[in-house]
Amino acid sequence: MNVTFTFLDWLWVGLFLALMVGSGILFYRLGRRSESDFFLAGRGLPWWLPASSVYATHTATDTPMWITGVIYRHGMAGIWYTFFCGWAAISAFVSTRIFRRSLAYTQAEWNVVRFTGLGSELLRGWMAGWQFFMNMFVLGWVGIAMGKVCEFLFGWPTWIGLVVFSLVCAIYVLASGYWGVVMADFQQGIIAFLVIIIVSAWGIHTAGGPTGIMDQLAALGELDRINPFAFTGWWSGDFPIAWFITMMMIAILGGFGMGTTIDWYVEAQRIQSSKTVRDASYSIWWGTILGLIRNSVWAVAILAFFVMFPGLTETSEYEMGWFRLGFDYLPAGMLGFFFAAILAIHLSTISSHLNLGALYATRDLYQHYVNPKASQKKLILVGRISTAILLLGSFFYGLMMEDITSWLIFALWIMAAGIWLPNILQVVWWRFNAWGYLSSWIANLGFSWLVVWILPALNVIPPLPDYQQFWILMVLGALVYIPVTLLTKAESMDHLVHYYVMSRPIGWWGPVRREAEQRGYLLSNGEAVAEAAYLSRPASDF
Amino acid sequence: MIKRHWTPQEADEWRKEDWIxxxxxxxxxxxxxxxxxxxxxxxxxxxxxxxxxxxxxxxxHWVIDPKLKAISTEYESRQQQYLSELEAKVRWEHRNPDES
Incomplete structure (x- = not known):
């Protein structure tokens, strides 16, 4: 498909890009003030700004393709695939609150707030390096999706869409850091949401409206596609109830932990950039529900696409369905506006991951391990250099993405399965220590290779559905990290008391709480904090 | 039934409003x-x-907002001290009791 743009279309695109780069220049002075400004906007944002960033960042170029794919295949039931972000429901009032109180810049830094000694440093270093790599990978993944969209629309080689728009985005990220990211995200979020509504409504109208879609589904014998609970049995088919229960458990109960999904690492930055604990909670809650409502609108539009083009079997054909609704049916002059919205979707994701990856490189690797006495000016310079390295690395990943995608999806999966429970335990159980957490990562790496690849290849076990792999990996991992935790020393009580008083975690923290009460930092009725006593505590308790 | 007025210290505890x-x-x-x-x-x-x-x-929001407001008020009063401790930690100026 080749789209022809009029002058008005290119005008929309040009105005939009000028607006984005302009905001970078506008916030340049704020971004260069300090490390806290360059990466957290000075920790002073009202909830609606990080909320719009949560929404905009998780509306990426590949999101409509992915959602179109699952809805086209499974009908409305496919919306549950998008519910992985439901972790934010509980997290907003539990782990978000606890993490915000820790003040850690990143999840890697949180490890040294929660744990202590060599184990905590190993965790910090590992997590920072892994997150730097992951952000580069996501940039490549999303960048090449943009390359494919441009190839689909204009017939350009894929590298052009990958390189050109990521470079434009890098201008304002390099200039103003997170200030530029969040201010651009706010504008991009509004533009993207409006256009998603307009294009979807246009598509639904073109397909005959809601009743027309249902009539056509009935004529096709596919009316069950509007039933979100159209399961294929308890264990069988491609949408079993067992999968649904596992998915909902992972998503919803995951909100008690930190890092139970890959999105947590992005949200952690939004949480810390919020002005107060309350702002942090609402930013996560409202940013996520906006994304879920967007998914609902998309789902109906994809069913409209389905009745117009039923029977498509090639994924590459039907996953562009939502884009086709826009480019095939919007009137001339609106195409450029639609493309500008796609750019908004794209830039918001790219900018967030550029700044986030640079945060891990600067705060957790450079500052903590290379140059702890670095000045603020130096830290911002390192932040900018890291941003540039991420950008260049993402081009490399993007161009080789076809070859490595299946391996990297596997890498994402192993990250989620065996350490899901440890990610919760580190928040809710005082006795869980750095060695237990570290061992869960190592054990998970080994077991996931065995369960997902090696044992099925040797015909020792059959290839298992992903939800069964999840349960097996969870049990196998627990057989390692629970003994390791109990056989190694608990974290120092001084450190735990400090963490407890500061973060007030939920769960099983009885011995730590009693110790805090004994030291006079908390009163036993829980109604008053001996603030003066706490603030004048000995330095060894810090 | 639902507590609407919290002292900052009460709000720090996990109560039934959180579970709701x-x-x-x-x-x-x-x-x-x-x-x-x-x-x-x-x-x-x-x-x-x-x-x-x-x-x-x-x-x-009616249930949780008063509690979140109270938590925020309490926490803001201490945030500056916690931040300076965190900066000391990243610069290795923080002494770990385990290592002393």
Whole structure:
């Protein structure tokens, strides 16, 4: 498909890009003030700004393709695939609150707030390096999706869409850091949401409206596609109830932990950039529900696409369905506006991951391990250099993405399965220590290779559905990290008391709480904090 | 039934209002997601889900907002000290009691 743009279309695109780069220049002075400004906007944002960033960042170029794919295949039931972000429901009032109180810049830094000694440093270093790599990978993944969209629309080689728009985005990220990211995200979020509504409504109208879609589904014998609970049995088919229960458990109960999904690492930055604990909670809650409502609108539009083009079997054909609704049916002059919205979707994701990856490189690797006495000016310079390295690395990943995608999806999966429970335990159980957490990562790496690849290849076990792999990996991992935790020393009580008083975690923290009460930092009725006593505590308790 | 006035210190504790939020919040997400889609299809089940979802969302915020405000007030008074401790830690100026 080749789209022809009029002058008005290119005008929309040009105005939009000028607006984005302009905001970078506008916030340049704020971004260069300090490390806290360059990466957290000075920790002073009202909830609606990080909320719009949560929404905009998780509306990426590949999101409509992915959602179109699952809805086209499974009908409305496919919306549950998008519910992985439901972790934010509980997290907003539990782990978000606890993490915000820790003040850690990143999840890697949180490890040294929660744990202590060599184990905590190993965790910090590992997590920072892994997150730097992951952000580069996501940039490549999303960048090449943009390359494919441009190839689909204009017939350009894929590298052009990958390189050109990521470079434009890098201008304002390099200039103003997170200030530029969040201010651009706010504008991009509004533009993207409006256009998603307009294009979807246009598509639904073109397909005959809601009743027309249902009539056509009935004529096709596919009316069950509007039933979100159209399961294929308890264990069988491609949408079993067992999968649904596992998915909902992972998503919803995951909100008690930190890092139970890959999105947590992005949200952690939004949480810390919020002005107060309350702002942090609402930013996560409202940013996520906006994304879920967007998914609902998309789902109906994809069913409209389905009745117009039923029977498509090639994924590459039907996953562009939502884009086709826009480019095939919007009137001339609106195409450029639609493309500008796609750019908004794209830039918001790219900018967030550029700044986030640079945060891990600067705060957790450079500052903590290379140059702890670095000045603020130096830290911002390192932040900018890291941003540039991420950008260049993402081009490399993007161009080789076809070859490595299946391996990297596997890498994402192993990250989620065996350490899901440890990610919760580190928040809710005082006795869980750095060695237990570290061992869960190592054990998970080994077991996931065995369960997902090696044992099925040797015909020792059959290839298992992903939800069964999840349960097996969870049990196998627990057989390692629970003994390791109990056989190694608990974290120092001084450190735990400090963490407890500061973060007030939920769960099983009885011995730590009693110790805090004994030291006079908390009163036993829980109604008053001996603030003066706490603030004048000995330095060894810090 | 629902506590609406919190001292900052009381708000720091995990109380039943937190658990009400923990239960209501995922329900709101599910009802608003499904309710929006089915309402576009003009199905009665969609109107009901969306309506209940909106009511529960209002209730959720009514229950938890006073507590979150109180927590924020209490925490802000200490944040500066915690931040300076965190900066000391990243610069290795913080002495770990285990290592002394």
């Amino acid at each position: 939020a923990i239960v209501l919040s995922p329900l709101c997400y599910i009802l608003l997601t499904l309710g929006t889609a089915l309402t576009i299809f003009m199905l009665v089940s969609g109107y009901i889900m969306l309506g209940v979802g909106i009511v529960l969302t209002v209730l959720l």
